[in-house]
Amino acid sequence: MPNTLPASVDDTLDLLRRGNYVADRSLATALYLALKLRRPLFLEGEAGVGKTEIAKVLSATLGRRLLRLQCYEGLDVAAAVYEWNYARQMMEIRLAEASGDRDRDALAADLFSERFLIKRPLLQALEPDLAGPPVLLIDELDRTDEPFEAYLLEILSDFQVSIPEFGTVTAPEPPIVILTSNRTREIHDALKRRCFYHWVDYPNAERERAILAVKAPNADARLAAQVVGVVQSLRGMDLYKAPGVAETLDWAQALVELNQLELEPSVINDTLGTLLKYQDDIARIQGSEAARILAQVKTELAASTAR
Amino acid sequence: MQGGLAINLMHFARALRAAGLPVGPGKLLQAVEAVEAVGIGNRADFYWALHAVFVNRRDQREVFDQAFHVFWRNPDILKRMMGMMLPTIRTESPDTQDPLSRRVADALRGTAPEAEGPEKSEIEVDASFTVSAQERLQEKDFEKMSAAEMAEAKRMLARIALPVAEVTTRRHRPDPRGPRVDPRATLRRMLRSGGDLADLARRSRRTRPPPLVVLCDISGSMTRYSRMLLHFMHALSNDRDRVHSFVFGTRLTNITRHLRHKDVDVALDAVSAAVADWSGGTRIGTALHAFNRTWARRVLGQGAVVLLITDGLDRDAGEGLAAEAERLHKSCRRLVWLNPLLRWEGFAPKSSGIRALLPHVDDFRPVHNLNSLAGLADALNRDGPRRAESLRKWLKEAA
Secondary structure (H helix, E strand, O other), rough: OOOOOOOOHHHHHEEEHHHOOOOOOOHHHHHHHHHOOOOOOOOOOOOOOOHHHHHHHHHHOOOOEEEEEOOOEEEEEEHEEEEEHHHHHHHHHHHHHOOOOOHHHHHHHOOHHHHEEEEEHHHHHHOOOOOOOOOEEEEEEHOHHHHHHHHHHHHHHHHHHHHHOOEEEEEOOEEEEEEEEEOOOOOHHHHOOOOEEEOOOOHHHHHHHHHHHHHHOHHHHHHHHHHHHHHHHOOOOOOOHHHOOOHHHHOOOHHHHHHOOOOOOHHHHHHHHHHOOHHHHHHHHHHHHHHHHHHHHHHHHHHHHHH | OOOHHHHHHHHHHHHHHOOOOOOHHHHHHHHHHHHHHHEEEEEEEEHHHHHHHOOHHHHHHHHHHHHHHHHOOOOOOOHHHHHHOOHHHHHHOOOOOOOOHHHHHHHHHHOOOOOHHHOOOHHHHHHHHHHHHHHHOOOHHHHOOOOHHHHHHHHHHOOOOOOOEEEEEEEEOOOOOOEEEEEEHHHHHHHHOOOOOOOEEEEEEEEOOOOEEEEEOHHHHHHHHHHHHHHHHHHHHHHHEEEEEEOOOOOOOEEHHHHOOHHHHHHHHHHHHHHOOOOOOOOOOHHHHHHHHHHHHHHHOOOEEEEOOOOOOOOOOOHHHHHHHHHHHHHEEEEEEEEEEHOOOOOOOHHHHHHHHHHHHHHEEOOOOOOHHHHHHHHHHOOOOOOOOHHHHHHHHOO
């Protein structure tokens, strides 16, 4: 059965691998715990290391619905949880008026019933689903402001939402919740306390090559090794924004499109924009520095194959 | 679960708490659950399970890692903890390594079960010695301000609230003359009259002060001001939310959490313990680089205002400073430079550090006494042009 929850850490690793996600054991352990103990998983890490991807892969491999809540400053209950359908409510009032129906209590009770409720991702996530509880992705939580973060506390600990006019909606089974943050501000400890936490690091060279093999299969093996080598040494440098896994994949794709079988300094210079996103960083790496890194990577690769 | 493991987990949790991680009873229960779920067959799984429970900030990883490896090294945990009480073992665990190991080692020692006899008291004496020696060294600068001065400063600083021109947020508040119609409130009102009268409820944007980031120089040349400035930063931190405080000399230290303590003396003690480079040289470029690299994206979001407090006297003669200052200026809403040297009549912006910084700030103000701090409040409250008028004169002189 594809959509049962994994029963061990190894199962979790397999599950992620089936979704073309190459994870290390620490991430799989955190994820397994979150699934097993039904608590949200809080993922922090630099942009482009594959935090959002985990939720997508989970939804695909477990056959669950994916509900995504993209956070932004000023995100409020009306956009994240529920909203009343005012236009329909007004119409209902007019209809009641026209038909001479003056039973106000009945009208009021009817106006705030499920018929007029517009459900947003957080409320949808609490609803029962035939395929099992959905995957709820709360993406880039650091972009919201504190009031919304505080609002999430109730949902994440008790998996319920209180709607004043309607009552409390409680999930029959808690959804699988993944929260991500790029750390543009610190998330309050009270929220983190309710979650399992994992810092998603840049992968090491070996794992990054495995990711490339899965995600960019038409890149030549030698090219892939060189790409990973260059990216890894860039990450070791003092850059304003080190390239993430997403950038590595972009770069590899770009090189494949350019029919490159091997890296050359001039090609690096031309395609550096897929890898580095700050002008200062590009100016530093372009030219002689790129050639130096490439030469070093090539000697290292030659040494490792000779061995 | 077997009682033994649960008790060991409890000891481990207490060790972590003593080492400064926020570990409460809830966490311990989570840990027991997590270990039950993962099992104890695989050491790596066991490690990452506990990691997922106890660690919730990136900077806690190292403390956890060290504590884990010290604590679970020996399966016979109680015996090992007894062993830790013996001086021979203590010399083996290197005290001279980095301070984290020391912190973890101290924490583990603290959670050890009751040891008998004189052995224990001997260690306690030893521990208190190291602490007091540390305190003596780090408190040296703080003692310089006289009690009368301090009382005076405290009294006045407590009154300084720093209003920063507020920014509009994307949230709304009810406002009878607001520009937008609030459908939800309107409908509620209509229901009150059975839907007969449509009395529009209105709303407008809420405003709130932007985050404030204070970068304060605590190098040797700033010694005379640093205590007062720390009081100022403490008053700010407790007056409003979203204040981030950093101090720098040769390196940058984030003291935000320490300053949040309500009691100013406790807060400043915590700061003095956390900062390693009191009254040393200044490397403004390096400090700003560290800030830009590791903190800017985390604390400058949502339109922060930056107060940079330094005399601009740089040991590196302004090397690399201009680029970092430019980066900082571009990523914040307003960069205000507070310089205590500005109180001298004949101040001329001639040093290379000052000349590197000046083109990239929005305002340049003195900060030598309480009056100048009060003046700062006025300047920040004005929502005028980004560049202050007074800055032009300084730029001309520096050129």
